[in-house]
Amino acid sequence: MKILITGAKGQLGRELCRQMQAGGSALGPLPERLDLATVIPVDIEEADLTARKEVATLVRRYAPDVVINCAAFTDVNGAESRRDEAFAANALAPRNLAMACREAEASLIHLSTDYVFGGEGTRPFTEADLPAPASVYGTTKLLGEQYVQYFSNKWFVVRTSWLYGRGGNNFVNTILRLADEKDEIRVVNDQQGNPTNAEDLAHHLLKLVPTKEYGLYHCTGSGVCTWYDLASEIVRLSGKKAKVLPCASDEFPSPAKRPANSALEHGMLRATVGDAMRPWQEALADYISELKLS
Numbered sequence: 001m002k003i004l005i006t007g008a009k010g011q012l013g014r015e016l017c018r019q020m021q022a023g024g025s026a027l028g029p030l031p032e033r034l035d036l037a038t039v040i041p042v043d044i045e046e047a048d049l050t051a052r053k054e055v056a057t058l059v060r061r062y063a064p065d066v067v068i069n070c071a072a073f074t075d076v077n078g079a080e081s082r083r084d085e086a087f088a089a090n091a092l093a094p095r096n097l098a099m100a101c102r103e104a105e106a107s108l109i110h111l112s113t114d115y116v117f118g119g120e121g122t123r124p125f126t127e128a129d130l131p132a133p134a135s136v137y138g139t140t141k142l143l144g145e146q147y148v149q150y151f152s153n154k155w156f157v158v159r160t161s162w163l164y165g166r167g168g169n170n171f172v173n174t175i176l177r178l179a180d181e182k183d184e185i186r187v188v189n190d191q192q193g194n195p196t197n198a199e200d201l202a203h204h205l206l207k208l209v210p211t212k213e214y215g216l217y218h219c220t221g222s223g224v225c226t227w228y229d230l231a232s233e234i235v236r237l238s239g240k241k242a243k244v245l246p247c248a249s250d251e252f253p254s255p256a257k258r259p260a261n262s263a264l265e266h267g268m269l270r271a272t273v274g275d276a277m278r279p280w281q282e283a284l285a286d287y288i289s290e291l292k293l294s
């Protein structure tokens with residue numbers, strides 16, 4: 001089996017490659033058949049996924065059995081003013097990949113986001129809930145999901161949220177840096193969601209691959225919190241002295257509208273490979289203790 005990983009230099013792409021090369025992670029070994037698979041990591045230097053011909057050439061050249069698309073335009077605020085770039089990377093690129101995968105008879109695992117939801121209500125969204133994105137990022141990611149479903153016949157669309165992974169430009173690393181620079185950090189307390197460790201997400205994605213149980217999945221850390229709760233736990237676990245104070249979103253006006261609620265429920269994961277996504281606090285504690293050791 002050959003697995004092509006796009007966006008291989010991003011947070012999730014790196015973690016997937018690491019687990020494939022190490023034969024698994026502390027969460028468990030690779031599923032059977034994947035342990036013998038060849039991994040082909042690619043990023044924008046090898047192929048710009050927004051260019052249809054480059055994608056077709058890439059997929060013909062490697063003839064993968066599976067493509068895991070971790071590439072995206074992930075700057076949520078930046079997408080508001082760079083709509084064309086966000087559309088190209090989040091909608092056209094997965095469209096190109098889906099067409100190339102169909103031709104190669106490869107299955108496609110495509111990553112999407114909690115920001116396809118607009119934030120209404122307080123209960124976690126299920127795979128059956130209708131998306132209603134409030135931002136350009138969310139809208140382009142939703143289009144990407146739809147193109148994958150139109151053009152590929154062997155697809156998984158996996159929505160995740162509040163993702164952090166080693167070396168990534170993410171909320172956890174930002175709070176750790178701010179806690180060194182400031183005595184007090186104000187963090188919004190009126191947006192709730194699920195923090196997700198890239199290690200747990202990669203582990204579950206690799207479990208899904210051999211099942212061929214295609215469809216839409218939600219895969220996030222377990223348990224719901226606000227950004228303020230998350231920041232407080234990051235500072236507590238790291239032993240830093242900074243004080244974390246709650247505030248409202250209006251205090252930090254941002255170009256992109258963020259959903260007040262974007263927590264996701266894992267019904268389809270439970271129905272297939274099982275939901276062993278760790279409570280967000282446990283997965284975060286692991287991440288922070290690994291950072292301390294490195």
Ligand SMILES: NC(=O)c1ccc[n+]([C@@H]2O[C@H](COP(=O)([O-])OP(=O)(O)OC[C@H]3O[C@@H](n4cnc5c(N)ncnc54)[C@H](OP(=O)(O)O)[C@@H]3O)[C@@H](O)[C@H]2O)c1
Nearest residue numbers: 007010011012044048049071072074111113160161162163
């Ligand atoms: N980060 C989050 O909090 C979050 C939350 C929910 C869902 N997700 C989704 O989860 C997935 C993985 O996110 P991540 O945080 O691992 O992303 P990331 O760290 O931003 O990595 C994305 C990678 O894609 C590459 N890329 C961008 N445009 C490309 C193009 N046109 N052609 C080829 N490669 C391109 C980027 O290269 P450059 O760095 O050179 O641009 C980068 O290496 C994405 O689908 C994202 O939408 C992320």
